[in-house]
Amino acid sequence: MSALRRTYLLVALFFVAVALVCTAVLLRQAAHDVQRELDAAQQVVDYLALSLRDEPQALAADLEQSLRHIRIERGNEQPAEPFDRPWLSRWLYPQVMPARVIERANGEQIRLAVNPDDEVEEVWDSLLQLLALFGLALALSLLTIRWAVGHALGVLEDLLGGLRQISRGQxxxxxxxxxxxxxxxxxxxxxxxxxxxxxxxxxxxxxxxxxxxxxxxxxxxxxxxxxxxxxxxxxxxxxxxxxxxxxxxxxxxxxxxxxxxxxxxxxxxxxxxxxxxxxYPVMLEHLPLEEAVGQLVEQWQGAQGIECHLQLCGAIPAFTTEDKLHLYRLLQEALTNVARHAQARCVRLRLRGGAHGLRVLLRDDGHGEPPQRAGVGLRSMRERARCLGANLRLRHCPGRGWTLYLNLPCKGATA
Missing domain, CATH: 3.90.20 (Hemagglutinin Ectodomain; Chain B)
Known part of the structure; x- marks a missing residue:
């Protein structure tokens, strides 16, 4: 079942529940009002019965036409059923008083009885109006939901279709x-x-x-x-x-x-x-990181002829072999980029260890111009930093060289 149909069902159930509650309240109040009206009508019947016994002409024609909730029958035959009792009448007025029969001098019988038909008809009309009002409100609500939610569901359908196409590689x-x-x-x-x-x-x-x-x-x-x-x-x-x-x-x-x-x-x-x-730098399996980096700096300096100063500060954390390899290759690639592109005369490399991990700073005094496009060297450095869970930043200033910052938190180190 779609979301729109579920919404329709929930709203319809809500309106049905409210309609049932309102109908029950209406019938309860109507039963009280009908009982009160018909009790008053029964008193009128009793009064008319006494008046007709004392004065047979007391029930004039115009008075008979104006009586409400009272049924008057004339004749000598007793009907088997005074009047029909539909279910609503039985609900509203369960106890019907028997008819009062008056014998006239000419032998005619007049039967006076309470008639709840008018009150029941009024209650029935009110009930139909209430149900019609709820039906109209339900229809308007569903149309409003259709109009309001239709746009949102259209957006969801578009989004779902787009995600399907994305999942297919489009x-x-x-x-x-x-x-x-x-x-x-x-x-x-x-x-x-x-x-x-x-x-x-x-x-x-x-x-x-x-x-x-x-x-x-x-x-x-x-x-x-x-x-x-x-x-x-x-x-x-x-x-x-x-x-x-x-x-x-x-x-x-x-x-x-x-x-x-x-x-x-x-x-x-x-x-x-x-x-x-x-x-593969085999020395990483046998030497601490600082000694392996020292050998890398010494070999690079001898091969490139560029002065490189290595500074070690604090206690360098002990890394796993895999992390040492990523860090070693990152520094190796950074030094290779300096030799190929920076036109530098001096490079400074600092490793600072501490309780929060390892911080690496590599700075050269080259031209500091940005590359036309990121090469595979920079991408490999960023990928190795991602594997280490480290934060890599590169800064450059024309005429003052490039600076590399690497912050490797403690989660990348082992005690």
Missing amino acids: LATRLVARRLPEARRLAGHFNQMAGALEEAEAANARLTGTLLELQERERTRLAQVMHDDLGQYVAGIRARACLLRIQAEQPDAVRETAAHLERHSLDLQNGFRTLVRDL
């Missing part, structure tokens, strides 16, 4: 604003939600494309490193090993070739360590 769905102010506000909020979902889907599509591109770029870089650097070292080691067979009778040449092999092996080992560190 994010370009928009609601048409109706005349009601509430409907216009609802349509506005729905359209804003649909627009935000559409923008989020487009952003996710761009991010997915960027991640796929970055994945292919990373694979290309790894292939180049394996081929150009590590592959050359392996080729050199192989060439030196072949040369050893030729120089077997030349001790000095063997020693020189062995030294070359040792250097190539060391370079190969360092290359593998650098590659593994770029793929």
